[in-house]
Amino acid sequence: ANLENGTFKKLDVVVVGGGLVGSLEALFLAKRGHRVRLYEYREDIRNTPQARGRSINLALSIRGRTALREVGLEDHMINNHGIPMKGRNIHRIDGSTYIIPYDSRTKQCIYSVGRNYLNGLLLQESEKYENVERFFNHKLIASNLRKGFLSFQKTDTKEIVEVNADLIIGADGAFSAVRKEIMKQPLFDYNQKYIEHGYLELCIPPDSNGGFQMPPNYLHIWPRGEFMMIALPNQDCSWTVTLFMPFTHFKSLDNEDKLLKFFEKYFPDSIPLIGKQKLIADYFAGSASPLIAIKCRPYNVEDKALIIGDAAHAVVPFYGQGMNAGFEDCTILNQLFQKHHDDLAKILKEFSDTRWEDTFAISDLAMYNYIEMRDLVTRPSYLLRKAIDDVIFWLMPKVWIPLYNSVTFSTIPYTQCIKNRQWQDKVLNRSLLFLGTVTSAVGAFYVYKKFVGLS
Numbered sequence: 001a002n003l004e005n006g007t008f009k010k011l012d013v014v015v016v017g018g019g020l021v022g023s024l025e026a027l028f029l030a031k032r033g034h035r036v037r038l039y040e041y042r043e044d045i046r047n048t049p050q051a052r053g054r055s056i057n058l059a060l061s062i063r064g065r066t067a068l069r070e071v072g073l074e075d076h077m078i079n080n081h082g083i084p085m086k087g088r089n090i091h092r093i094d095g096s097t098y099i100i101p102y103d104s105r106t107k108q109c110i111y112s113v114g115r116n117y118l119n120g121l122l123l124q125e126s127e128k129y130e131n132v133e134r135f136f137n138h139k140l141i142a143s144n145l146r147k148g149f150l151s152f153q154k155t156d157t158k159e160i161v162e163v164n165a166d167l168i169i170g171a172d173g174a175f176s177a178v179r180k181e182i183m184k185q186p187l188f189d190y191n192q193k194y195i196e197h198g199y200l201e202l203c204i205p206p207d208s209n210g211g212f213q214m215p216p217n218y219l220h221i222w223p224r225g226e227f228m229m230i231a232l233p234n235q236d237c238s239w240t241v242t243l244f245m246p247f248t249h250f251k252s253l254d255n256e257d258k259l260l261k262f263f264e265k266y267f268p269d270s271i272p273l274i275g276k277q278k279l280i281a282d283y284f285a286g287s288a289s290p291l292i293a294i295k296c297r298p299y300n301v302e303d304k305a306l307i308i309g310d311a312a313h314a315v316v317p318f319y320g321q322g323m324n325a326g327f328e329d330c331t332i333l334n335q336l337f338q339k340h341h342d343d344l345a346k347i348l349k350e351f352s353d354t355r356w357e358d359t360f361a362i363s364d365l366a367m368y369n370y371i372e373m374r375d376l377v378t379r380p381s382y383l384l385r386k387a388i389d390d391v392i393f394w395l396m397p398k399v400w401i402p403l404y405n406s407v408t409f410s411t412i413p414y415t416q417c418i419k420n421r422q423w424q425d426k427v428l429n430r431s432l433l434f435l436g437t438v439t440s441a442v443g444a445f446y447v448y449k450k451f452v453g454l455s
């Protein structure tokens, strides 16, 4: 029942975008008993081979797991597919490596999951609900959100399909057509930023026995200041390697010799793992993709339309939180449906009024990480801070949660994670200042004693 008089009003919802967030949101709405029509531009991902140019695997952490748990898919993803990464395995330039566990006490970890596998699983799960229909090869080309009107073009036949809905959910990614419509309304704030770095995926194949060539249960990171490279493990014992570099650098590596020299200088240990020929082939087969951060608000048009996921808050991938934040949107939206008994005017307004602070916060955290990893990772003070963080966390796990751990291993709102970090900075700076004052006072006293001959 979702109405005052105890009856149930079945809503007619159209979800635009059958990616990770759209297909998850369809499940949440279906479970509430509403009619869901999911329109996706691409063909059914369950029938297509690996889509090029998209991060082939992703780090799933607690915020995303919590959403999957609500629709009964967390256990499957964690126990039958995801590969646990219990720490970061940092690769030094000399090829040596060291491991920093995420949480040696509670053994918390993040999971490497296949993007297409997860997307296919979410779509497959929606087949269990007869109130969900899926339409692939449908591109949203026009809409009148206030009237609940949408116009799709079928990408194969070019035929136009017109649709009406009580509610339109835009989960159509960073370049969202639904957001473009919402942008036309007054009082809509919008900001986008392309960063100078692009990314390119490479692959470390399984070894000759079909096993992993590197320790599998870690997020492998090659931090090199201006550039960084990461590797996440796949089910088939291969690794998806993502190289992040300024586009100027990608352009400068325009022949095989320059490419090999660059890898020999910065990522020497990765060359035998990837294989010289494969490195050259994969690098020149693709081109670097851009990275964009989008901040906007509000996310709704009255009680008619709402954007979620990357359509609402695309973030740079330097915290591994984009999908997790989009999945968290679904959890929060479901809580609001529950709280307001499917009263859309209240739900959409409260979602817009409250969610933007946390999505802006994770956007800032990811951008800060991008800058931090580029500039600070080589500075001893940065690594010292990380070491101090880990020691105090070990001593007082309830009070002192390192920023990365609170973002990745808790559902503390992103804004609160930042406030905790600011408090920690204050405490650290004050105690370091205090420590500094005490040591210099003690030092001065000894110098005074020694030279003034008080002894």
Ligand SMILES: Cc1cc2nc3c(=O)[nH]c(=O)nc-3n(C[C@H](O)[C@H](O)[C@H](O)COP(=O)(O)OP(=O)(O)OC[C@H]3O[C@@H](n4cnc5c(N)ncnc54)[C@H](O)[C@@H]3O)c2cc1C
Pocket: 016, 017, 018, 019, 020, 021, 022, 039, 040, 041, 042, 055, 057, 058, 059, 060, 138, 139, 140, 141, 171, 172, 173, 174, 175, 176, 177, 199, 242, 308, 309, 310, 311, 317, 320, 321, 322, 323, 324, 325, 326
């Ligand atoms: C290099 C890289 C690494 C990443 N790593 C991680 C990670 O480790 N962990 C993590 O949590 N996140 C990660 N992310 C972020 C994550 O990929 C995104 O946050 C997530 O895919 C957002 O899902 P979405 O469904 O909102 O958007 P998308 O995945 O972009 O899906 C949008 C869907 O809408 C469809 N669509 C678009 N326009 C239309 C239209 N007009 N009509 C109909 N359909 C349309 C598209 O075809 C697509 O299927 C990474 C991103 C990148 C780029």
Ligand SMILES: Cc1cnn(-c2ccc(OCc3ccccc3)c(C(=O)O)c2)c1-c1ccc(Cl)c(F)c1
Pocket: 059, 087, 088, 219, 221, 223, 228, 229, 230, 244, 317, 318, 319, 320, 321, 369, 372, 373, 377, 404
């Ligand atoms: C996909 C994913 C999931 N989590 N993280 C992540 C991010 C930041 C981290 O710390 C800051 C830091 C690590 C290493 C060097 C300096 C700072 C850590 C960590 O501490 O393990 C983990 C990533 C990721 C995404 C892109 C790049 Cl380039 C990357 F390196 C990691």
